[in-house]
Amino acid sequence: MSGEELATRVAVATGLAVPAVERVFRDQGFGPALTDSLPRSVQLRRLRIAGDRSVEPRGLFDRDIVFGPGLTVLAADNLRGKTSVLELITWCLRGSPRGNLQGVVRSWLSRLDCDAVIGGRPLGFRLSIRDGELVEGRVLSGPDPERLARADTAQPGEIVEIVHATTPATFADRVEKLMMELLHLEELESSSSRAAAGRATYGWPAYYGALYLPPGGDPALLGDTVMGGIAGRLLQVFLDLPGAALLTRLRTARDQMEEAARAADSDAARTRRLMETQRNAVLVQLGSARTEMAQLRKPPQAAALLDEVSTRTGKAVAAEASLREARETCEALRWQRQQDEKLLNDLLEEHSAGLFFHGLDPAACPRCEHPIRPERRAAEREHGICAVCAEPVDAGEPDRDDVGMAEEEARWRLKASRQAEELASAHREETAAYAADRRAALAEAEHDLATLRDGGYERRRAELRDLVARLEGAASAWDALPGPPDRRRDDVRVVLDAAVELLAGDQAAAGEELFDELNTDIAALARTFGFRNLDRVAVDRSGRIQVYKTGGPQEWFKNQSPGERLRLRIAVVVALLRRGQRRGVATHPGLLLIDSPRSEEVQDDDAAALLTALEQLCAGTRGLQILVTTVDEPLVRRALTGSTIITAPGPGEPLW
Secondary structure: HHHHHHHHHHHHHHHHHHHHHHHHHHHHOOOOOOOOOOOOOEEEHHHHEEEOOOOOOOOOEEEEEEEEEEEEEEEEOOOHHHHHHHHHHHHHOOOOOOOOOOOOHHHHEEEEEEEEOOOOOOEEEEEEEOOOOEEEEEEEEEOOOHHHHOOOOEEEEEEEEEEEEOHHHHHHHHHHHHHHHOOOOOOOOEEOOOOOOOOEEOHHHHHHHOOOOOOOEEEEEOOOHHHHHHHHHHHHHHOOOOOHHHHHHHHHHHHHHHHHHHHHHHHHHHHHHHHHHHHHHHHHHHHHHHHHHHHHOOOOOOHHHHHHHHHHHHHHHHHHHHHHHHHHHHHHHHHHHHHHHHHHHHHHHHHHHHHHHOOOOOOOOOOOOOOOOOHHHHHHHOOOOOOOOEEEOOOOOOHHHHHHHHHHHHHHHHHHHHHHHHHHHHHHHEEEEEEEEHHHHHHHHHHHHHHHOOOOOHHHHHHHHHHHHHHHHHHHHHOOOOOOOOOOHHHHHHHHHHHHHHHHHHHHHHHHHHHHHHHHHHHHHHHHOOOOOOOEEEOOOOOOEEEEOOOOOOOOEEHOOOOHHHHHHHHHHHHHHHHHHHHHHOOOOOOOEEEEHHHOOOOOHHHHHHHHHHHHHHHOOOOOOOEEEEEOHHHHHHHHHOOOOOOOOOOOOOOO
């Protein structure tokens, strides 16, 4: 289906004109191509590595490594340069090195050349390196790989320079754009809250992750980017589902637009609330001004007002005099109550003291301590003469009736004085309240007189009249302001929704058959690679794979062993490639880089079976090229018969 056909279908679905739909596509940056059924293969031919090694064997080196079609195995001891070959190929084809390339290895390099056929076009990557960083990068294009291998720069009429850069970032950017164009790939997009634009974009490096397979323990089925659903998007592109890349971009654009619309709705709601709050504040001020204006009393004439002031002054003075009298009366009664309390207390204390001292019988004078003689005691008993002071005493008990009557009278007097004090205090409070009212009335009359004299009434009335007019105008203006617009029909959103629905429907219609075919191929290939107890698999559009082992429950890809994951990854890529060849469409580029699959195995027989299966697979699959590294050269020699085997010049020596 072409872009024109999609525009026509969207126009029919939305009722818009075809030019309007095409204009939306153009404005959103969506190209007309919906299919990638063009050459997409990547075939390696040669890698040249030159530099100066700082460890044994020290010195200059310059080696060409030629890759054959099908399976190529790089065999050497550990730390002898096998993995770095894959990483240096990546630096050239990807445009930038991965973090896996050791810094010390980079520091040895001065020159990297890589020749490959990209989408049927011979290309030569020429990198000049100093102190581990690219200082100049070129990409050359020639008529054939042989002549291109002899060229370092452009040659008139034969070799063309299509990329030139002097900084790592520029070279990476231009290589990415070149590879995307030659392999007919579109950028992958996904919504992202971390990105400033609300969406994340993935280009050639994300696609390259499907060429350089991650280690067996990595969680991603396809590619090396776990976030953003990239595995599923790669799978859809390599399956060549109708408009897969375009559908991804359309969905991302629509989701971003919906997010912006929600933000606009939220802003509109906040604006409505703010406008309503400000309008209500104006109405409250208007109500207060109207109330004050209605309650504003017009003062009476001056003569009447003077009489009123005089009358109220008299009442205030009389009230103050009454208040002073009430206070004096209250103080006098308080003093009387205090005297009555003192009298009662004296009576009680005198009676208690008399009883106490009368009962005393001292043996000596309390002043000089001279002993009291017997004759004095006898005189006290017989004649009532005090043995201490020689004064006559009443030896009898006091008259209790007299004492009781005196105390009773004192108590009665105290009770009466207390009641009188309370009544006087209440009268004083009432008189104080009345005096306060008279003072307030006098102050009001005096204020009215002052207002009349200085014109304050008319001035305040004019102020309130102006204030009410301004507030009424403000309230009318708020009522006349249009509120934030509601969401309306947006042709861009309508077109995006319709296009997403149409393409998703096309994929759903074509996907069932495609995925059934893919699942069958993956299971068969994985069993060929040594996954013997595998019964079947089920891959979905999100790049997830369910694994069903013989007699066991359903499991996910992440639950498989590293060796099983590696087999499934290889099986997925090869199944995609075979499907493309059967149906004549572009899918996976056909290049696989696999680092040390032997490290994922436990038994030699399993590793040998995997290598044998890869060799047979390459022989039977047109356009498939696999590079594998291993430390077990004897195993490789026993297992392989028709593959390219690249080894170190001598035992224990580096590969380059």
